[in-house]
Every structure is written in C-alpha cells, then in structure tokens.
Amino acid sequence: MASRSYGQYCGVVTALEQVGERWALLIVRDLLVGPRRYVDLKNGLPRIPTNILSKRLKELQDDGVVRRVPLAHRGLVYELTDRGRALEPLMLALGEWGFGAMGEPGPEDIVTLDSMTMAFRTSFRRDVAAELPATRYEVHVGPVALNLAVDGGELRVRPVEGGPLVRVADGELAEEADADLVIVCGPGIRELVAGTVTASEAIAAELVSVQAGDPALLDRFARTFHLDPGRTPSGA
Incomplete structure (x- = not known):
C-alpha cells in the first residue's frame, strides 16, 4: 500500500x-x-x-x-x-459522465462484451422503461451481440448464443431470450442513444439496420436507452 x-x-x-x-x-x-x-x-x-x-x-x-x-x-x-x-453506481455515473466526451472511435478502438454490457446498463432509463411494454432486443455492435430484456423497469442482459457469464442485478444468471427487435449497428448507435437523431433518421442514415421485428420498436429502444451528453449524471 x-x-x-x-x-x-x-x-x-x-x-x-x-x-x-x-x-x-x-x-x-x-x-x-x-x-x-x-x-x-x-x-x-x-x-x-x-x-x-x-x-x-x-x-x-x-x-x-x-x-x-x-x-x-x-x-x-x-x-x-x-x-x-458497491462500486456499480459509481461506475455507471462515471460512464455517463464520460459519454459526453467520447467523440468518434479511433481506428484501433474496440468494443467488448463487457464494455457494451456496461454501456447499456449506463444508458438504461429505468423510469421510462417502467412505463413501456416489456420488450426484448437483440443488439449487434461490431463483434458483440447482446440480448437486452426490458420488463417493468428492469434490465437483464445476456450474450447471444452463450458466451461469458453475465450477472443481473439480483446476482442470478440471465436466461436465454428471444427478441422482439434485432438490430445491427456500429459507432453510430451513439447518435441514437444521445438523441441527436431519431429512430427513423438512424435507419435512413444506415446508422442502424433492423434485421427482424417491427422497425417502429426502434423508437422504444431509443427512449429506453438514452444518455444526454450535456446532462449532469444521475449519480451526481
């Protein structure tokens, strides 16, 4: 020490x-x-x-x-x-604080299952999700594919087709989930999460590609996972 x-x-x-x-x-x-x-x-x-x-x-x-x-x-x-x-609230607040300064990824920057899992936990708006119907999303970002199950203001995350263990808030392992909406995206998903583009604009600009499910659910996704780059983190 x-x-x-x-x-x-x-x-x-x-x-x-x-x-x-x-x-x-x-x-x-x-x-x-x-x-x-x-x-x-x-x-x-x-x-x-x-x-x-x-x-x-x-x-x-x-x-x-x-x-x-x-x-x-x-x-x-x-x-x-x-x-x-007990560091989890701090980590989520730190991720939210850093989101506003991320900018565009560098040529050697990577995404991992763990970094994306924490990114979705960080951007999850529990209060908004509590008012929306239960929805299961399958999100592909580069090499990472995640199932995001949203129900009653709770988020459960699991890798698609197995992979490393992912714990949920109650400490148990999340179960395999089918998806209501399957999307493929790259770094441009940041614009959707930040609210600088609408769901329809993200599709039109090919920032997000809907592979299965109702494209209208992308708007629900954007409301459920949202970070305002100029907002004070909730943990502050």
Whole structure:
C-alpha cells in the first residue's frame, strides 16, 4: 500500500489508492458484468500487460474488492466482493459522465462484451422503461451481440448464443431470450442513444439496420436507452 499512498487522510484518497491505479477500474467494470477467469480478463483488456493484470488483481484482492473462487465448469474465477459490487453506481455515473466526451472511435478502438454490457446498463432509463411494454432486443455492435430484456423497469442482459457469464442485478444468471427487435449497428448507435437523431433518421442514415421485428420498436429502444451528453449524471 505504501507505494500507492497519497499521504492524505480522506475517503477519496483511500478510494483512489485502492481502485485508482491504471486498469484497475476497467477490471472492476468487467467483473461487474460477471465472474471472469484470468484469461477472460486478459482477452477483454487486450492491451494490458500480463504482469500488470496480475499485479492489479493481487492489489484488488488485498484490498477486499476482488476474490478468487471456484465456479462449476469454469475452474477458478475472479469475482467482486460485496465491497467491489458497491462500486456499480459509481461506475455507471462515471460512464455517463464520460459519454459526453467520447467523440468518434479511433481506428484501433474496440468494443467488448463487457464494455457494451456496461454501456447499456449506463444508458438504461429505468423510469421510462417502467412505463413501456416489456420488450426484448437483440443488439449487434461490431463483434458483440447482446440480448437486452426490458420488463417493468428492469434490465437483464445476456450474450447471444452463450458466451461469458453475465450477472443481473439480483446476482442470478440471465436466461436465454428471444427478441422482439434485432438490430445491427456500429459507432453510430451513439447518435441514437444521445438523441441527436431519431429512430427513423438512424435507419435512413444506415446508422442502424433492423434485421427482424417491427422497425417502429426502434423508437422504444431509443427512449429506453438514452444518455444526454450535456446532462449532469444521475449519480451526481
């Protein structure tokens, strides 16, 4: 801990000493989606050096944020402790805050299952969804394909056709879901989520392609998953 000490007695300082090192919060982000083996974490963060990943995991374990446990059919995995999972509201607020400054992706920027899962959790408008009929979406963004099941103000996320485990809010694993609307999109989905284009404009501009289901449901999707780049994050 001494090497990470800021030398100040403050809750913010303690938080930074525990999760403020480079890559630490991205490890937390991925583990908020579900338990991961070491190789899963490495594949989800391809630029992290293996020695840094091992070091960060050891630090997070020492600080009581992460633990290593056996999981049926997957061997030993890393998962968040209760203290680690308590970071979720902070992570969602941080993602919402960063959304306004994202800009266009760089040529080497990638999306992963875990990053997109957290992106949809961040943009999910629970109050709006509670007033809308239950709807299941299948969303393809680059190599990532997710089922988003929205029902009564609750969101459940699962990879399409299996994949890494994804935990939902109650700690159980989401079940396979059929979809009312199947869409394929690229970085342009950001404009739909930001509200800078309407659903019909997104289709016309080929930012989003409807592969199955009623295209009119894309408007419901845009209302359910929305982030205003100029809005103060809800956690503030």
